[in-house]
Amino acid sequence: MTIAICPGSFDPITNGHLDIIIRASKLFDKLIIGVYKTPDKPLLFTTEERAELVRQSVTSLPNVEVRIFSGLTVAFAKEVNAQTIVRGLRMSADFEREFDLAMMNKKLSPDIELICLMSDLKYQFLSSSLLKEAARLGGDVTNLVPKHVAKALRKKVGSQM
Ligand code: ADP
Secondary structure, eight states, rough: OEEEEEEETTTTHHHHHHHHHHHHHTSEEEEEEESSSSSOOOOOSSSSHHHHHHHHHHTTTTTTEEEOOSOOOOHHHHHHTTTEEEEEEOTTHHHHHHHHHHHHHHHHHHTEEEEEEEEGGTTTOOOOOHHHHHHTTTOOOTSSSSSHHHHHHHHHHHHHO
């Protein structure tokens, strides 16, 4: 059985993430989304909230599972018997960081492979951080995230005003 993980902060999940998840789910028997508990960046949603928003986004994908993890990504991959890590790659923003991460992961765990899927053209400039900024400034983000995420964003941003 081919198992892959798709790790990330998902603060919150966007249509760009979802596009990568849907495409990756067709390449493996099982895809496990790993919601990283303690990313080194300011978070808007709690870990449980981030995981729940991802869960609600993938209910129509039977071979996709959502888990929370902390520690090394390669250790999480091993724990769930995954052979592959899937990441999304946007045109300019991601390459250097993903390359560094891939080299480090390869050193730590040479048997785990990394696959990067190219971001769809319409999501090239979509990031969770820009999305949060737009939402905070009252922008309409309905085309950028699933409906339940837009609702959660409005509520969260409203409660912080
Ligand atoms: P991390 O903090 O690990 O970068 P993110 O939630 O920001 O977590 O991203 C998780 C993965 O999704 C990364 O591989 C990232 O490059 C990818 N990603 C983020 N936004 C997009 C997008 N708009 N299109 C494609 N991939 C994306």
